[in-house]
Amino acid sequence: MPATLHDVAALANVSIKTVSNVVHDYKHVRPDTRERVLAAIKELGYRPNITARGLRSGRTGVIGLALPELSLSYFAELADSVIRAAEKRSLVVxxxxxxxxxxxxxxxxxxxxxLQLTDGLIFSPLGMGMADRELLDVPYPLVLLGERIFGGPTDHVTMRNVDAARAATRHLLERGRRRIAVIGGHEGEDMGSATLRLRGYREALAEAGVPFDERLILPAREWHRHDGARAMRDLLAAGTPFDAVFGLNDTLALGALRALQEAGVRIPGDVAVIGFDGLDETQYSLPTLTTVDPGRDEIAATAVRVLAERIEGRRGAPGNDGAGPREYLADFRLIERESTAS
Amino acid sequence: MPATLHDVAALANVSIKTVSNVVHDYKHVRPDTRERVLAAIKELGYRPNITARGLRSGRTGVIGLALPELSLSYFAELADSVIRAAEKRSLVVxxxxxxxxxxxxxxxxxxxxxLQLTDGLIFSPLGMGMADRELLDVPYPLVLLGERIFGGPTDHVTMRNVDAARAATRHLLERGRRRIAVIGGHEGEDMGSATLRLRGYREALAEAGVPFDERLILPAREWHRHDGARAMRDLLAAGTPFDAVFGLNDTLALGALRALQEAGVRIPGDVAVIGFDGLDETQYSLPTLTTVDPGRDEIAATAVRVLAERIEGRRGAPGNDGAGPREYLADFRLIERESTAS
DNA sequence: TGCGGGTAGTGCAACGTTGTAAGTTCTGTG
DNA sequence: CACAGAACTTACAACGTTGCACTACCCGCA
Known part of the structure; x- marks a missing residue:
């Protein structure tokens, strides 16, 4: 049975409020009283009951993180970053x-x-779309991640997807590649990572005056390794010529790498490959994978900071008091590795 | 401001206790009263306040999962499994x-x-050792995972490490390999995955009458990809002959794969490689990696079940009422892939 | 008519904490 | 040495819920 304020108060011969005051570093407590209380706290091993505190204050110190699956490396690494960022603000995830x-x-x-005992939520949807925008209008602080919904009623942390994809494509074009396959297209999607990154790809092609070829766009609804491998095998089987592959995420690119090598294609000799996400493991594939680092730590830190601010009410609910929903864009960085070496 | 029992009670013209009774499906409520209350609940969108409930009942419905890092794939996949298992019991992680x-x-x-607002903890240590055993004697339900501590005061879910490593080594021996390097040794460790798996390795060698060669044991304190690659490069540089590699986990093995191929070594032609953990991505490396699946889902499900039982007190605290600490062993399975094909 | 036994519903206290308002004890000054 | 004002401390109520003990009622049977 853990000790309570009552127990400590009894032992130190003060009121429970005084104990509470000591715990909260309230100014007006005589040094000797404080001493006595601290000794009692130590003796009893008292620790405040967060549930009770939560009931009183309406806060729990817990934030939710809703994401598709931890077994997708990108989300595992994102969760890692979010937990670290939350820890710095003594929040638990x-x-x-x-x-x-x-x-x-x-x-x-x-x-x-x-989600009840959560003070707010960081939410990374993959299935919801622009049409579901107003569903984000929830009665608790919410920070949106990702590329599925823009202009919604909540704060939104994302990256320069179009710019980053344009940079990735340019990188390939600059190395003389002209027939760049893209893996991970989402047909009929109105908004999302696939759509935005494909837009950047087309912009880069247009800039360089390289014609767009529909046949080089390989759809892959899910973005696991085997989807990348499958798409790559399909393209090889179709016989469509290509000299580069842009995986719309790293896992797709890694799967493609595997399928290309199975087929005896040399990388980057015959085909250059670039990914997107900056996963840790892209440093250890063979060859190492060129990729775009979307600034995951920055995204996580920003999301946690913005959420914490909303929770603390330093800025009211979006659209409530003029502190409307904001969009934050993280910086990206192209990491050159072997898979696109000249 | 969310609705409370009070609000519902007022609207339905009953006492708050009756509302509480309806919510909890208490038998003695007349159908029409129940009807009225349910209507009021619906109208106000009432949802019970879990914090308050937690304060009263001492339960929160949250379990903690403490692990080294989510960016280590094994732990990401473990967390995924634990969350799924917890969800089935309406626990949140x-x-x-x-x-x-x-x-x-x-x-x-x-x-x-x-951890305060957690009902119990699933704990996977990597740094603590046998000497820290008694530190696990904590005042809340705790389920231990992993291989660092055995015979501690808590329930423990783990796998047959020695058997599994023996099977992995045998698998290589059966394919004619005699000089099997091991990556991931932990010098001076008294207990842990490295120690147990190395024990299985030595047992298999002894069984087969193959001499043990100290030089083939490559230490790697951390088990990331680059540690595997580094160890492999060291071995190659040392010139010690070998015809197989046993990575004490998959990430080490994948790093080794990479280093071997960089050096022009053919796999499995020149050197066979086997890993340990059954990571998803071992299906997509080039070549695909033979590995030992330690039954991750089973481990997670067991850990959550045992923890839930302790929480519900269906079995008292270990050592308290005869329901002493128990050890659960998950089954393993060797998954044969290209990296050890004959 | 009274009484046992079941059903239906209620009131109060408590879980451990904190905000408010009010009380008590000090300190220094006139 | 009185007294204002600051420093220190406290009692009480509340946060939203649930367990307990209780009342009120109804039916059937002796």
């Missing part, structure tokens, strides 16, 4: 998985009782 | 990272106030 792009589950999540 | 084997942080974690 509760993780919910919504599955790989399951729109229904994402929507359910937003009103899940499982 | 709060994740803490202790860093890659930081003993101090692990010990701190055990008494961290950050």
């Amino acid at each position: 509760l993780i919910e998985q919504t599955g790989g792009g399951d729109r229904e589950r994402e929507i359910e999540m937003l009103s899940s009782p499982r | 709060l994740i803490e990272q202790t860093g890659g084997g930081d003993r101090e942080r692990e010990i701190e974690m055990l008494s961290s106030p950050r």
